[in-house]
């Protein structure tokens with residue numbers, strides 16, 4: 001990551017929402033990193049289709065997560081010269097960060113923390129997302145899909161901010177693993193949930209062709225859907241989980257994954273724990289010499305009541321409660337910019353926690 005270059009790009013680019021009434025064929029083969037050569041900044045494309053109520057798709061809200069962009073290119077290539085089954089409103093987000101190959105530039109508010117409900121309402125990014133939501137809402141969208149990658153070892157899964165049946169049907173089109181979450185706030189799927197069924201999909205690591213194929217298939221399936229089914233998604237057809245805590249490394253603390261000296265020495269295979277049902281006592285790492293640092297555990301749900309998630313006896317960092325982690329990562333940038341990972345529990349359709 002070249003921080004100086006990143007700052008220069010951002011400073012040169014005022015934050016305007018660009019709009020295009022068609023999707024030019026010459027973008028069909030442009031990699032995310034080169035989009036800045038073709039587009040002046042964040043751009044909303046209106047793409048024609050038979051059904052008028054559009055599918056809203058957002059890609060590259062995080063600049064180094066290019067699976068969504070590649071998936072949309074694949075879908076549009078397949079339909080080249082013929083209309084989509086349904087209109088699409090396609091928002092291509094953080095082109096400046098994509099150029100730098102980073103999630104978010106230092107000078108920016110994260111493009112997936114700046115949507116209505118954000119902690120940063122005065123930011124230029126928040127203004128842009130608010131205008132975008134107004135434009136998309138006026139088009140009465142059928143559904144909304146936001147496509148992401150993550151850095152750790154994770155299965156593909158869908159995330160929702162509401163548990164209403166249309167949301168679960170949409171999520172289930174992508175994966176049987178569905179994560180319900182309230183935090184972080186200011187995310188696309190929470191803002192769009194007020195307008196139409198909305199999901200965020202996590203497609204594993206960027207650059208994996210399986211993620212691109214899966215995301216493209218999902219977008220195609222959503223475009224082909226004429227309406228949401230009246231029946232319930234069967235209970236046995238869905239693994240519903242809720243994020244209850246976000247685990248962060250305090251900004252002043254150091255950390256390592258290779259056993260080298262640091263305030264937190266996490267195990268080197270930390271991301272292999274993702275989506276495993278962990279028992280209390282599971283070791284996730286060791287404290288450094290001072291042994292006085294503690295992980296910051298932020299409640300992920302509406303309630304501020306976070307159980308004591310970790311114990312630190314003898315300098316061993318152990319899980320204190322049963323939990324299913326997600327997005328645990330060995331990527332130091334992701335840890336600094338976002339978090340170490342999330343802690344989840346299984347829930348029922350009513351949102352109540354299931355026995356561990």
Ligand SMILES: [Zn+2]
Nearest residue numbers: 062065148149
């Ligand atoms: Zn992301």
